[in-house]
Amino acid sequence: IIPAEAKTFLSSILKKEAIHVQILDEVARKVYILFIFLKEERAKVENLFQSLRGEKIKLKEDLVPSVRIKEIKDRIKQIKKEREDLLEKAEKLNQEKVKLMAIYDYFYELLKERKVNSHSHLSRYTFILEGWIKEEDIPTLKNVLSDFSRVEIIVKKPTKKEEAKAPVALSNRRLFKPFELVTELYGLPRYIEIDPTPFLAPFFALFLALCLTDGGYGITLVLLSYIIPKKFQVGEGGKKLFSMLFISGLLTIVIGIITGGIFGIEIQQLPAFLNPIKKLAIINPMKEPMIFLVIALGVGVIHLLTGITLELKDNLQRGRVSSAILDQLSWIVLIIGLLLVGIPFVKGFISGGTTSSSGMGSQIPLTLSPSQLLPIWKKLPVYSRIGTVMVIAGGLVLFLFSGRRSKKIGMRLAKGAYELYGVIQLFADVLSYSRLLAMGLATSVIATVVNIIAGMAGGIPVLGPIAMIFILILGHLGNIMINTLSGFIHTARLQFVEFFGKFYEGGGKKFEPLRREGKYTIIIK
Known part of the structure; x- marks a missing residue:
């Protein structure tokens, strides 16, 4: 063992000597080394070892x-x-794998029976069984038990205390059902919460479509999402996933046509028989990224407003009228007001010129005196004036009433100021939706690069056409898979952080009805 600082000195000496050194380990400023040398070099190694202030380790070995x-x-x-x-x-x-799977399901059923027995009560004359049931299944249960003359059924809604333990079963229309997978990934709603699935579904599909922004990729996604569940066993979760991708793929086709991209080819370069479709191309994200950014941020604002509105609805349903008006409604008024005030500036941002036809945006100085406010106010469009009033009204309500539960006036005002500071967080939330622009541009750029490389390979004699087809298929399939995965992750992140953060907590318990449901086996009667 030698000190760590002697390691460099040792390396410089060994360059001149016929001695081999193997570094075994370095721990806590100590270097464990192995010296290998000829017998006649022993004295030289001993002197070297002493100069390094080394410590010998004797290996206990009783065998040759x-x-x-x-x-x-x-x-x-x-x-x-x-x-x-x-x-x-x-x-x-x-x-014996098949037998083992059957045995697993058998004992799993026994386990469920034991759990049910823990919820039953048996006395000398009666047997009582408690459990949960879906409301729509109550008539069926009563009908089945009506055949037993000495059976009594009592159905009641859970009390406030029982609501915390009540299980949850999601029930959505066929169009929204695949998106239950997203809700389940985050956590089921509690019994008293709103099911966010039907509200997140359109946004999830739209955001994923904006991440892909290519009609050809949308067609491919639709075909793969339809074929794979038909050919392979994907399970219940897999069916939901591919159904969700199928719907998102359909929307991607629409977005791809609007943005004018088909497998990385501009739609205007396609054959003449597609002229009716060419007219639907409104924007090109590659040439007009600022417009695409405004669209992404605009959709993000609508997404956030939807979340706040759902919280308002939830408070009204629970009888919290003051919270609904003073908290959520005031934020909605403030946000809409900011949008109305910002419209002229957004127009200027897109055009790259002044913020309005009158050029008032470019004339706003960094510092304003009271005498300068009136002329600027007069130049504002009517909707921006209304927006200004809404911003002031919403801000005042938040400032004055956010801390209404505090008894001290100073604490109330402090909490109100902190709530207004949330406007900064609001802007940060909105800017999070710029990732849709980044993902959309990335998909388009990679698709274009694949086409360029394939075109270059096509010029190679003899093998050129084969190489071009190979590059096109692998390149575009790889781009679809990578950006669909990335788009799914970023889209889910926008739901979980920005959207759910406004109204949703989750943490509900899944409703698991008593029935024979094997993991590996199916019982056919």
């Missing part, structure tokens, strides 16, 4: 190397034999 090596080789042979025996046993067990 040849015997020890033989033992190691014998152990290796033994391990190989054990491995072969294990593989042989595994092959035999694999032949």
Whole structure:
């Protein structure tokens, strides 16, 4: 063992000596090394070791190397034999795999029966069984039990205390049902919460479509999402996933036509028989990224407003009228007001010129005196004036009433100021939707690059056409898979952080009805 600081000195000396050194490990400023040298070099190595302030470690070994090596080789042979025996046993067990799966499901059913028994009560004359049932299944249950003359059924809604333990079963229309997967990934709603699935579904599909922005990719996604569940066993979750991608793919086709992209080719370059479709191309994200950014941020604002509105609705349903008006409604008024005030500036941002036809945006100085406010106010469009009033009204309500539960006036005002500071967080939330622009541009750029490389490869003699087809297929399929995965992740992030953060908590318990539902087996009567 030598000190770590002696390592460099040792390396410089060994360049001139016929001594081999193997560094074994470095721990806590200590370097563990192995010296290998000729017998006649022993004195020189001893002197070198002393100059390095090294510490020798004596290895306890009662066997000569040849015997020890033989033992190691014998152990290796033994391990190989054990491995072969294990593989042989595994092959035999694999032949019993179907039986083992059936046994697993059998004992799983027994486990569920034991759990049910824990909710039952047995006395000398009666047997009582408690449980949860979907409201729409109550008539069926009563009808089944009506055949038993000595059975009594009592159905009641859960109390406030029981609501915290009540399980949840999502029930949505066929169009929205695939998007339950997103809700389940985050966490089921509690019994008293709103199911966010039907509200997130259109936004999720739209955001994923904006991430792809290519009609050809949308067609491919639709075909793959339809074929894969038909050809392979994907399970219940897989069916939801591919149904969700199928819907998103359809919307991607629409977005792709609007943005004028088909497999990285501008729609205007396509054959003449597609002229009716060419007229639908409104914007080109590659040439007009600012317009696409405004669209992404605009959709984001609508997304956030939807979340706040759902919280308002939830408070009204629970009888919290003051919270609905003073908290959520005031934020809605403030946000809409900011939008109305910002419209002239957005127009200027897109055009790259002044913020309005009168050029009032470019004339706003950095510092304003009271005498300058009136002329600027007069130049504002009517809707921006209304927006200004809404911003002031919403801001005042938030400032004065956000801390209404505090008894001290100073604490109320402090909480109100902190709530107004949330406007900064609001802008940060809106800017998060710029990732849709980034993903859309990335997909378009990669698709274009694939086409360019394929075109260059096509010029190669003899093998050129084959190479071009190979590059086009692999390149576009890879682009679809990578950006669909990335788009899914970023879209889910916008739902979980920005959208759910406005109204949703989750943490509900899944409703699991008592029924025979094997993991590996299906019972056919």
